[in-house]
Amino acid sequence: MSSYHDLNDVGLMGPPKSRIAPSLLVLDQWAGPDVQAGTSKNWLYEGLGRSFHTNVLNADDETAARRSRLHCLFKAMLCRPFDARREFHRRMEWAAKHPQAFEARTRRFRRAVEMYSQPQDALFQVGCLFGPVTSNGAKSFSYHDQTVSMVERHWPQWLPKNFSSYRERFFELERASMQDKDLVFTYSESARHSMIEDYGLSPEKVTVAPTACKIAFPELHQALGKRSQKLLFVSTDFHRKGGDIVFRAFEILRRTFPELELIVLGGPAEQRLPKGARHLGLVSHGRLRAEYLSSALLLHPARYDAYPNVIKEAMACGLPAVASASAGIPEMVEHGETGLVMEEPDAVSVADAVSLLLEDEERLRVMRENCLLSRERYRPETCSATIAEAMLEKIGRTEKPEGEVA
Incomplete structure (x- = not known):
C-alpha cells in the first residue's frame, strides 16, 4: 500500500512563501518517520516546503519490503552464520540491483502517481533504482548520492554475483530513468561526472547539490x-x-x-x-x-x-x-x-x-x-534552498515575497 505525506498539512513546516506555490510530489522509496535515519531526506522535504506545496510518496509496499528483508536475513543466516549482519546488508543491496526489482518498483510508483488525485507541477525522485515516472507534463527531477556504475567500479561487493549476466539490461533501465529527467542533482562532483560519462547526460542537465548535515550544529x-x-x-x-x-x-x-x-x-x-x-x-x-x-x-x-x-x-x-x-x-x-x-x-x-x-x-x-x-x-536550509531555486527556475516560477500576489 502506497503512503502519502502532505508535509504542509501535518505541520512539519510553515506554509510556502508564495501565496500560489507550485506543487511538488516527492517519490522516495526510503521515506519514513525516522528523520535521523541515514536514508532520511526529511530535512530536504521540509526545506522544499517553503517554496512548494510538497507531498512525499513511498510506493513500496511494507509487507513486500518486510518479506524481502526476512528472505535476505534467512539467506544470510544460512550462508554466513558467523558474518550474518554484513551478509544481510550485502543481500539487501543485491536484491535492489536486478532488472526485475527495478521494473517492479517503477510499476508501483507509476500506479501510485496515476492514482494521485492532485495535478503536479513537478516530480522529485530520490535515487536511481526505479523510473522514469511521469505525470501529465510535470517537470521531472532526481537526487543521487552515487550511481550503480560507481558501485561497479569501486565496491562491486554491493552487486549480485551474477550481475554480469544482466548488466546491460540494468544499465539500460537506469540510463533511461536518468535521461528522462529535466534536471539531475548529485551530492558530489564525483557522482555528477559519472552521470555525464557513464550515462550520457549533458553537463548542463546535472548539477551538484550537497546533502545536509542532520545533527544540530553546536555553538x-x-x-x-x-x-x-x-x-x-x-x-x-x-x-x-x-x-x-x-x-x-x-x-x-x-x-x-x-x-x-x-x-x-x-x-x-x-x-x-x-x-x-x-x-x-x-x-x-x-x-x-x-x-x-x-x-x-x-x-x-x-x-x-x-x-x-x-x-x-x-x-x-x-x-x-x-x-x-x-x-x-x-x-x-x-x-x-x-x-x-x-x-x-x-x-x-x-x-x-x-x-x-x-x-x-x-x-x-x-x-x-x-x-x-x-x-x-551543509546547513539544511542552505542545501534545500539550492535545490528549490534550481527547480523553480526550471519550471518557470520565481519566489514571490510574502504578501505579494503571484
Missing part, C-alpha cells in the same frame, strides 16, 4: 573548546569504512602517544579491539555529538564511501578528518585545510598523518576553525 564556543587526546572512528560497515586500517594505525600511534584513546561508534567491530580502544556501539545523537566535540581527529580511511554523513557531522562540530580520497570525500575534506586526504591509505600512512597533526597543535586549531567555516554549506 562556536562548544566546538572550539578543549579536546582530549582521543581519535574517533564511526561506522556501521567496519571493513568498507577501513576499520581494520584504523586499528592497525592506532597500534602504531600508541608507541609514540601512549595516552592516546580510540573511540569506536556504530556497528560491531569485526576484529579484536587494540589496547586503548573502546567500542561504544550505537549511541544517541546527543552522545554522538559529544564525542565529535571532545575528540582530536576523525579517522575515515574508507575503501569506498560516496558522500559520508560522518564527515559532515564531524565538520559541523569542528572536528578535522584524516580520510581516504574515495568518491566525494575530497570535495568534503579540503586537504591541508579541514583535514588530510590520502589516495590509498594504509595503517602506516594513516598513523603518519595523525602523528603529524597531533604534534602540531596550532595547525590542528586552524583546521578546526576552517571546519566551522566549511560547515555552513
Whole structure:
C-alpha cells in the first residue's frame, strides 16, 4: 500500500512563501518517520516546503519490503552464520540491483502517481533504482548520492554475483530513468561526472547539490573548546569504512602517544579491539555529538564511501578528518585545510598523518576553525534552498515575497 505525506498539512513546516506555490510530489522509496535515519531526506522535504506545496510518496509496499528483508536475513543466516549482519546488508543491496526489482518498483510508483488525485507541477525522485515516472507534463527531477556504475567500479561487493549476466539490461533501465529527467542533482562532483560519462547526460542537465548535515550544529564556543587526546572512528560497515586500517594505525600511534584513546561508534567491530580502544556501539545523537566535540581527529580511511554523513557531522562540530580520497570525500575534506586526504591509505600512512597533526597543535586549531567555516554549506536550509531555486527556475516560477500576489 502506497503512503502519502502532505508535509504542509501535518505541520512539519510553515506554509510556502508564495501565496500560489507550485506543487511538488516527492517519490522516495526510503521515506519514513525516522528523520535521523541515514536514508532520511526529511530535512530536504521540509526545506522544499517553503517554496512548494510538497507531498512525499513511498510506493513500496511494507509487507513486500518486510518479506524481502526476512528472505535476505534467512539467506544470510544460512550462508554466513558467523558474518550474518554484513551478509544481510550485502543481500539487501543485491536484491535492489536486478532488472526485475527495478521494473517492479517503477510499476508501483507509476500506479501510485496515476492514482494521485492532485495535478503536479513537478516530480522529485530520490535515487536511481526505479523510473522514469511521469505525470501529465510535470517537470521531472532526481537526487543521487552515487550511481550503480560507481558501485561497479569501486565496491562491486554491493552487486549480485551474477550481475554480469544482466548488466546491460540494468544499465539500460537506469540510463533511461536518468535521461528522462529535466534536471539531475548529485551530492558530489564525483557522482555528477559519472552521470555525464557513464550515462550520457549533458553537463548542463546535472548539477551538484550537497546533502545536509542532520545533527544540530553546536555553538562556536562548544566546538572550539578543549579536546582530549582521543581519535574517533564511526561506522556501521567496519571493513568498507577501513576499520581494520584504523586499528592497525592506532597500534602504531600508541608507541609514540601512549595516552592516546580510540573511540569506536556504530556497528560491531569485526576484529579484536587494540589496547586503548573502546567500542561504544550505537549511541544517541546527543552522545554522538559529544564525542565529535571532545575528540582530536576523525579517522575515515574508507575503501569506498560516496558522500559520508560522518564527515559532515564531524565538520559541523569542528572536528578535522584524516580520510581516504574515495568518491566525494575530497570535495568534503579540503586537504591541508579541514583535514588530510590520502589516495590509498594504509595503517602506516594513516598513523603518519595523525602523528603529524597531533604534534602540531596550532595547525590542528586552524583546521578546526576552517571546519566551522566549511560547515555552513551543509546547513539544511542552505542545501534545500539550492535545490528549490534550481527547480523553480526550471519550471518557470520565481519566489514571490510574502504578501505579494503571484
